[in-house]
Amino acid sequence: MYKLLLSIIICLVLMHSKSQAATLEVCSTCRWTTVTAAIQAAKAGDRILVKKGLYQEGQITVDKPLHLIGEGFPILDGKNETEILTVMADGVIVEGFQVQNVGTDYLEDRAGIRVRKSRDFVIRNNKLYNTFFGIYLEHSKYGVVEGNELVGKAVDEMSSGNAIHVWYSKGILVTGNQVRNHRDGIYFEFVDSSKVRDNLSEDNLRYGLHFMFSNDDDYSDNIFRRNGAGVAVMFSKRVNMWDNRFEHNWGVSSYGLLLKEIYDAEIWNNIFKENSIAIFLEGATRINYHHNDFIQNGWAIKMSGGCLTNKVYDNNFIGNTFDLSVSSHVNDNTFDHNYWSEYTGYDLDRDGIGDIPFRPMKLFGYVVNQTPEAIILLRSTFVDLINFSEKVSPIFTPTNVFDNEPLMKRLVFEKIILND
């Protein structure tokens, strides 16, 4: 009995001493007036509480497991010269800071907050303004980037950085961030088993979200709006995409979603609205597209060469200028069982499926594929006439793209309506 009591007491004492992490306060009248000094004085596991104020300390390196908390968004300013916060230890938490003014440099990719060779980090609720690269993760694992706001000043692609840049990492969760006016909103290169959730990425010069050589990732519930292209997935395998919105990615070379050399993906429940090309595919293989809405895009799906075994089913195609454009052979890609607003067939047996197959590819779409200059006749009476006559009795349309089971009624999906 006595022994048990003693061991409980010892346990309690140990637990207490473990949670006895010191809190070091930083402000102009505190014991520590700079974040750097506080970090040097701190022991592993300590909390550093930075009070509201302006801190211009150049580069701050976090080299031990610390919890950095900003109170009232203290400003860490790089004076357009240096990188600001560099994390080089495991288990670091950075939250509540306003990080601003990182200098542009073409030799080193300076960042607002960099995490290098670390694991189990959390970068939460920070504001990053005019940081060349915003949050830069390299060779890191199992971290969370959550609820940050990143606003850049990107003017051209050559001299701008990415908002959230992840390189050679694994098990990263990027969630609830708002990124604007960078080159790429979120950039993944050699990043495996990671997730992108609930982010808003808009007005970026190049891509809202960019995957390169990254496998087994997924992204959902994001909004990609007015970017050069919404999302680009390149040279990657097993990347799943659902519940996202791709809107107003509009311009001469803009896409909602660009798929290049990707294999084995599932794309469902997304909304593609008013993009000049909703999905552009090049060398995309074994991908399923279902329960997506394609509304008022220039091209809903534009398929370039080398695409195999893509299955497009149970989608809505509504009011697109071109529903589908296939440049080379159809191969074994299928487009059955979709709703097409252009479909004018009938359904005598009333099973909800049109009795005559639908040809989603118009003659003019085919001609434009062969001769891009012919697009200048878009909306001309002649083109409307031949499209109409081809619809009534297809003679010239040479492709064998069919939807053999076109739906008579628009599919209704239960979608999570995201807040704008």
Added chain:
Amino acid sequence: MSYQTETIMNKILKYSFFDLVRSRWIYIYCAFYLLFTFSLLWLSSDLSKVVISLMNVMLVLVPLIASMFSIMYFYNSREFTELLLAQPLKRSHIFIGQYLGVAGSLSLSLIIGISIPFLLYGIIGSAEIWNYFTLVIIGIFLSFIFSAIAFFIALRHENRIKGFGLTILVWLFFAVIYDGFFLLGLVFFNEYPLENFTLAASFFNPIDLSRILILLKLDISALMGFTGAVFRKLLGSGLGMSLAYLSLALWVIIPIWGIRRVALRKDF
């Protein structure tokens, strides 16, 4: 002298103009545009889409109505024309005065028909105001162009059937057939760089040129890719824009010059 001729042409112009403005067909024409524009604005809240739909209809209808109306007017007012010819008046003034009267009244009903709905909708102060202006200017140009062509044909051909047939053929050529040959040409020569050919070919058809001028102002021009960029580069510059409108103006001036030439030599 110059003052006197001015007034004579003006008098004929005014006479034709007010004669037509009182006519039932001009009202129907105007009412059609009123109704059509109102219903488009009512059905769609997106002004850019309204402009596209209106453009599609205008590009077919304005040339057709302008040429049909003009040729009908010319043949029907032949007796009055003969009466005028018996007076000591310059021939070119008689015909050009009549032509300006017809084209002017057609343009006026088009302007009223489109403008009232847009004004009530609140186009002033909206970002789409320039698209609306382009649409109206293009409409006026097309009315004047196809009226002039119809007058020219009517002067050349006493035979009404021939005149009507030819006018319809000219309309059909510019509205449909031309684009067919254009497309065939593009497909046939698609191994070659075609930007300059495309540019040139669209300048030679007033309907195509009008369509491109409007489309380039709208969001939909993003679909035109590289070709659209070539056009936007040319038409985006002051020089290109003036060139396009100069080309439309030439489409008015050349038939008028033809009317003058034929009118002076013709034996009535």
